[in-house]
Structure formats: structure tokens, C-alpha cells
Amino acid sequence: MSISAEERYVVRSLRAEEWPAMRELRLAALRDPVARIAFLETYEEAVARPESFWRERAERAAQGQAGARQVVAEGPDGALVGTLTVLVEEPGTTDWAGFPVERRQGHVVGVYMRPELRGCGLTELLFDEALEWCWARGLERVRLIVHEENGRAQAFYRKLGFEASGLTVPLAGQPDACEREFVLERG
Numbered sequence: 001m002s003i004s005a006e007e008r009y010v011v012r013s014l015r016a017e018e019w020p021a022m023r024e025l026r027l028a029a030l031r032d033p034v035a036r037i038a039f040l041e042t043y044e045e046a047v048a049r050p051e052s053f054w055r056e057r058a059e060r061a062a063q064g065q066a067g068a069r070q071v072v073a074e075g076p077d078g079a080l081v082g083t084l085t086v087l088v089e090e091p092g093t094t095d096w097a098g099f100p101v102e103r104r105q106g107h108v109v110g111v112y113m114r115p116e117l118r119g120c121g122l123t124e125l126l127f128d129e130a131l132e133w134c135w136a137r138g139l140e141r142v143r144l145i146v147h148e149e150n151g152r153a154q155a156f157y158r159k160l161g162f163e164a165s166g167l168t169v170p171l172a173g174q175p176d177a178c179e180r181e182f183v184l185e186r187g
Helices: 016-031 043-047 051-061 122-136 151-159
Strands: 010-013 068-074 080-089 105-113 141-147 163-171 174-185
Touching: 010 122, 016 043, 016 051, 016 068, 016 080, 016 105, 051 068, 068 122, 080 122, 105 122, 122 141, 141 151, 141 163, 151 174
Parallel strands: 105 141
Antiparallel strands: 010 068, 068 080, 080 105, 141 174, 163 174
8 A cells, every 4th residue: 555645644743632542643653463562561550541642642742742753644535544753852861761861863663654655655654754853953863662572663763864872771670571762863
């Protein structure tokens, strides 16, 4: 499947008031068969969160915010069909895994596209929008963390120009598993 202009998919920033649609898309992502290696959160954890959590999450990454940006793909019917979020990481801080942040960078998290739309070009458009936002803010590089068993995601990120940095992140409670950092330097 390829995306045609007639289908009117729109890639844009999330609006804060779209938190119910963002919640529904996140819950769909967490029900995906690869969710166990793609996300650090479970469906059960997410569905139990109160409305205030979802409102705040949407507000923190919505259009107009400086520290994060959630990019969404909207289908012809207005439904959200894909998403990713970029978190800005500042030098001198530590990241979610406890590693020091040495450069001003973006950290891509929560990448998801509904299964029926995978491979049609929409995920690339999400990344185009996110990277444009990152470079416009002067970020030096963008990174993401991928489970070592998620070969499909690794291949996709390599196709976009991301390269393995050599950094591995051990997974809590899974001594034989790790995630790998992929980076894209500002060109």
C-alpha cells in the first residue's frame, strides 16, 4: 500500500485536547504483538492510569511545547493512525536509564503505526516532521533505543540513516536482554 494525495493523511503535531485519541492510540500500541519488546509499559499499566495522566502527557508534548513534541498521523476520517514522540535531552542531565547526557539531543520514543498502514510511507513522514522539529531547535543529534530482538525496527531506523552507537542498555528484570542505542547526527 502506498499513500496517495486523495487519501489525505496529515502528519502534524498533537493538540493537547486530543488526549482521548492519543490514549486510544497508545493502548492500541500496547496491544500490538511486539509491544513486549517495543515499549517499557504494559497495556495493563496504561489502561489503569487516570484521565489526569493522559491529559498531562498530551499537554507536555503538544504543539507549542519546547521540551517535547508528539507527532501524529491523522487519517482521512480524523482518527489518529500513527505517532512518535521526541523528548529533548539537555547536557549535564541523566536520561531515563541513568546514563549522562553529554549533548543537546532528541530522544525518540513511542513509535507506533497501526498495522494496516505499516510500510506505506507514513512512518517516514512522522520521522521527517519530528527531525525537522529537532533540527529547528538546534539539537545536535537524535537518538532512539531499540530492543535487540526488534530486527524490523532496527532495519527501518537504519533505512532512515540512524546508526548503532555501540551503547547498550540492560533491561531491568531481564538479565539476558538489552536494548541498543541508534543515533542520527545533524547533517
